[in-house]
Amino acid sequence: MSIMHPPTQFDQPAPVLEANHPCGDCIVRCKAICSVLDSDELKAFRRTGATIRLAPGETLFYEDDPARSVYSLTRGMLRLTKILPDGRRQIADFLFPGDFLGLTLEEGHSFSAEAVTEVEVCQFSTARFQAFATTHPQLERRLFALAAHELAATRQQVLRLGRKSAMERIASFLMMLANRDRDVPVSPEGRLMVVLPMSRTDIGDYLGLRIETISREFSAMKAQGLIRLVSTQRVEILDPERLEAIAAGEALPERSLCAH
Amino acid sequence: MSIMHPPTQFDQPAPVLEANHPCGDCIVRCKAICSVLDSDELKAFRRTGATIRLAPGETLFYEDDPARSVYSLTRGMLRLTKILPDGRRQIADFLFPGDFLGLTLEEGHSFSAEAVTEVEVCQFSTARFQAFATTHPQLERRLFALAAHELAATRQQVLRLGRKSAMERIASFLMMLANRDRDVPVSPEGRLMVVLPMSRTDIGDYLGLRIETISREFSAMKAQGLIRLVSTQRVEILDPERLEAIAAGEALPERSLCAH
DNA sequence: CGAGCGATTGATCGCCATCAAAGTGGGTGG
DNA sequence: CCACCCACTTTGATGGCGATCAATCGCTCG
Numbered sequence: 001m002s003i004m005h006p007p008t009q010f011d012q013p014a015p016v017l018e019a020n021h022p023c024g025d026c027i028v029r030c031k032a033i034c035s036v037l038d039s040d041e042l043k044a045f046r047r048t049g050a051t052i053r054l055a056p057g058e059t060l061f062y063e064d065d066p067a068r069s070v071y072s073l074t075r076g077m078l079r080l081t082k083i084l085p086d087g088r089r090q091i092a093d094f095l096f097p098g099d100f101l102g103l104t105l106e107e108g109h110s111f112s113a114e115a116v117t118e119v120e121v122c123q124f125s126t127a128r129f130q131a132f133a134t135t136h137p138q139l140e141r142r143l144f145a146l147a148a149h150e151l152a153a154t155r156q157q158v159l160r161l162g163r164k165s166a167m168e169r170i171a172s173f174l175m176m177l178a179n180r181d182r183d184v185p186v187s188p189e190g191r192l193m194v195v196l197p198m199s200r201t202d203i204g205d206y207l208g209l210r211i212e213t214i215s216r217e218f219s220a221m222k223a224q225g226l227i228r229l230v231s232t233q234r235v236e237i238l239d240p241e242r243l244e245a246i247a248a249g250e251a252l253p254e255r256s257l258c259a260h
Numbered sequence: 261m262s263i264m265h266p267p268t269q270f271d272q273p274a275p276v277l278e279a280n281h282p283c284g285d286c287i288v289r290c291k292a293i294c295s296v297l298d299s300d301e302l303k304a305f306r307r308t309g310a311t312i313r314l315a316p317g318e319t320l321f322y323e324d325d326p327a328r329s330v331y332s333l334t335r336g337m338l339r340l341t342k343i344l345p346d347g348r349r350q351i352a353d354f355l356f357p358g359d360f361l362g363l364t365l366e367e368g369h370s371f372s373a374e375a376v377t378e379v380e381v382c383q384f385s386t387a388r389f390q391a392f393a394t395t396h397p398q399l400e401r402r403l404f405a406l407a408a409h410e411l412a413a414t415r416q417q418v419l420r421l422g423r424k425s426a427m428e429r430i431a432s433f434l435m436m437l438a439n440r441d442r443d444v445p446v447s448p449e450g451r452l453m454v455v456l457p458m459s460r461t462d463i464g465d466y467l468g469l470r471i472e473t474i475s476r477e478f479s480a481m482k483a484q485g486l487i488r489l490v491s492t493q494r495v496e497i498l499d500p501e502r503l504e505a506i507a508a509g510e511a512l513p514e515r516s517l518c519a520h
Numbered sequence: 521c522g523a524g525c526g527a528t529t530g531a532t533c534g535c536c537a538t539c540a541a542a543g544t545g546g547g548t549g550g
Numbered sequence: 551c552c553a554c555c556c557a558c559t560t561t562g563a564t565g566g567c568g569a570t571c572a573a574t575c576g577c578t579c580g
Contacts, residue, residue, distance in 0.1 A: 151411045
C-alpha cells in the first residue's frame, strides 16, 4: 500500500475527454496509470482491455500463475498475499483504486491477488501493454514512478515488521490509512475516521501478528483514549499526534496491559 | 538485496568499448544500469559523474538528505538503513556491485546508505541523470526493471520478517546469498560457500533479530549438520536441500535447543 | 430464535530479547 | 615475538511480548 497518494506532480488533472469516451466515467482517471495518456491514446489503450468484477474473497490471480495480464484497480480493495507451505500467510500489500498491478519481469506472479471488498479492475494483456508502453515514454516514466513509490512503501513495511512492537505496527497502520484518503476521513464532528474494509485476520496477516493481538491492542488503544471503535470496520482517531508518535516509535512503552 | 541477479535478458554482453574508454575497466559493466548504453552514450554519461570511495562504516548519504545524486555501486557492499528515534535500526537492503541507488520521487532519501566493506560508487547528479534518461528510453526501461526487481525482493523480505521464525529467516538469508553469486561460491571441495562481509549486528538488523539470536541459530544449524562455520565471515553450506526447505518454511520445527 | 462466523477476552506457553559473562581474534606496542 | 587490548562473537540465565489454546460475545442471516 502506498504511504499516501503518489506524488502530486502525477495527480494532475487528466486531459478532458470527449463525450462517450470509454473512460469518461472512470473514477480513478486522475490517479491511475492511464492519467498520462491523452484522449486518443487512452481510447486506443482502453480498447485493448477488459473490465473484471470480483466479489469479496475472489481471486484475481494466484502466485506463480503465468503473468499474462496487468491490471488497473478502479474500485474496491485488493490484497496481495504470499503463503508458506504450512498455511502461514503474509499480506504484502493492500491496493486501492488507482493502483496498478501485475507487471513483473519473471515468468509468473510473485503473489496472489484477492478481492477484499467488491472489486473492479481494468485488465490488459501484458504483451500489448508493454508494446503500448514502448511507444509512450510517459507511460514508462509513470510505471517507474509507481514502482519506486511502492518500493519506498514496502521498505516502510519492512521497518514495521522488523523493528516495531505490536502497538507501534497497528498505530503505524492506522496512520497510514488515515493519511491516504485525506478526502473521506473526517467524522461528522470533524475527527479523523478510518475505515477498515478488511478483516482482523487480514490486518494480522499484513502486520505479522495474530488476530487476538490485533483485538487486544485495539482495546488497549481505546483504553488509552487514542482511538474509538465506532464499529468493527470503523475507527475514530482521537489523538492523532500521540498515535503518530507511537507509530514513529517515539512514544514511551506505556505497557498496554499493566494493571498490577 | 536482489533475490539473485537481475533477469538474464539484461545480463547481456554490453557493447564493446574502444581503448581508453573511461568505463573500459568497469567490473560491473555487464550488470549495472549503464549496460544499456552504447560506447558513445556511455562516455557522455560517464563524464557527468564522479567516483567516490568509502571506507567500511562511512556514510554515502543520510535518510532525509536532499536527494541530489544517484549512484551506481561498482565495488564492495552497501547497506540501506532506517533508524527509529530510540536507536532501533532496520537494514532495508544490502547492495552489491552493479546495484543502483538514490533515485527517489520524494525530496529526500528514504534511508541512509553506508559502506559495509570498502566501497566504490559512480556518482551522478540526479538532475543530469534524469535529463539523460529522458533522451534514452532504454535507460528508463532498465530503471523500471531494477525497481520492479527490488520490489519483488523487498516483498520477499516482508514475508521473512512477518511470518518466518529466526532459523527460517537465517536459512532464507543464507540461501539468498548463496544464490546470488553462483560464480564465486564454491569451496575447494566443490561445496557451497557463502561470504558474509557484514557483522552479526548487520545480519540481525536485516533479519529483525538480535545478534545473540543470530549466533545461537548459526550454532544450532551447525549442530544439525546444515552448515559449517569456516570463520566468522565464511559459512559452508553442507545441506543445501534441507536449508532451502527450512528457508521456504517447509521443514518440521526440529527444536533448536531441545535436549531434555 | 438458533446457527455460525468473526471479534473479543482470558489463561498459559514459548520464542526470542535482554542481561550477563566468557571466548576469540586481530592489531598494537613493548 | 609475545602480552595486552579492544571489539566482536559466542554461550548462558532469565524475562517479556506476542502466540496459542480456549471460552464468550455479538452480529448477521436463515
